[in-house]
Amino acid sequence: MQERHCRRTTGTAPTRDGRALFYTEFAPPTGDGPATVVLESGLAASRSYWALVQQAVAASARVVAYDRSGLGRSAPDPRPRRLQRLADDLGDLLDHLGAGPFVLVGHSWGGLVVRLAAARRPERTAGLVLLDPTDESCDLLLDPSMRRLEKAGAVAGRVLARTGLLPLLFRKVTTALPPQAAAEMRAEAFTVGAMRTHRAEQASVGADLRALRDNPPELGGIxxxxxxxxxxxPGMSARAREAINAAHAYRARQSPAGRHVLAPRADHIVPVTDPATVVTEIERLLGPVPDTP
Known part of the structure; x- marks a missing residue:
């Protein structure tokens, strides 16, 4: 779907402590649709990599992608970026957008963010789509070796950002995006400031996963x-892929209306490498779109 077929606007949503979260909103030509779809990114990722999904879903529903604090065009956060803090910010964005209902779509670390936000206000959540999500049930993700890899990656990211080489690692992503989204990503997503936010979001990953394992969010019938x-x-072993997907299957089984889907063309960056599967699963939760009179 091309952007000209839907209405694109931008805005900012205030958080409870006065920060501003920047978002883009696409609305279908015939109205807002059965629910508002909100897209939550993975660790240190901006709104831009959702462009293919956002524009396609906008044929039938209002779709919002936003930048978390310190990413893209959103104001930084002086406080620690714990998972609960991220869920607070998502809740504030949803309050700003209206009463709902919402279909929340979370990629990677964003899967945990939307689960927490949905558990807090299940009455306004029509469904969740979790894209290759981080899941606390996966023992591999709690191994200390993962924290070492994360720290090494963060150091490398800061060095590459300072030298201007970081965008080269993501050419596959930016090449796949529409021109405007690609330009915005190149300008905003690979800065030293973004890498600072990466470090802040990553700092409590292990502690947050252990806390969720001890007290998982209750989603009821969502x-x-x-x-x-x-x-x-690249860098992921076959064993790791198997363990992560087993955790995904487990997570789907915890919902009375759970569904586990294998995306045939996707690596971890699912919104870019297999947007068609993502759009299909979002639209499945939205339900049939009424015919226009």
């Missing part, structure tokens, strides 16, 4: 679709 990548991201 429909949950979990989409797993099937292609390995």
């Amino acid at each position: 429909p949950v679709t979990v989409v797993s990548a099937t292609r390995r991201t």
Whole structure:
């Protein structure tokens, strides 16, 4: 779907402590649709990589993608970026957008953010779509070796950002995006400031996962679709892919309306590498779109 077929606007949503969260909103030509779809990114990722999904879903529903604090065009946060803090910010964005209902779509670390936000206000959540999500049930993700890899990656990211080389690692992503989104990503997503936010979001990953394992959010009857990548991201072993997808299957089984989907063309960056599967699963939760009189 091309952007000209829908209405694109931008705005900012205030948080409870006065920060501003920047968002883009696409609305279908015939109205807002059955629910508002809100897209939550992975660790240190901006709104831009959702462009293919956002524009396609906007044929039938209002779709919002936003930048978390310190990313893209959103104001930084002076406080620690714990998972609960991220869920607070998402809740504030939803309050700003209206009463709902909302279909919340979370990629990677964003899967945990939307689960927490949905558990706090289940009455306004029509469904969740979790895209290759981080899941506390995966023992591998709690291994200390993962924290070492994360720290090494963060150091490398800061060095590459300072030298201007970081965008080269993501050419596959930016090449796949529409021109405007690609330009915005190149300008905003690979800065030293973004890498600072990456470090802040990453600092409590292990502690947050352990806290969720001890006290998982209760989703009740909210429909949950979990989409797993099937292609390995560079550096990921076959064993890791198998363990992560097993955790995804487990997460889907925890919902009475759970669904586990294997995305045939996706590596971890599912919104870019297999947007068609993502759009199909979002539209499944939205339900049939009424005919225009």
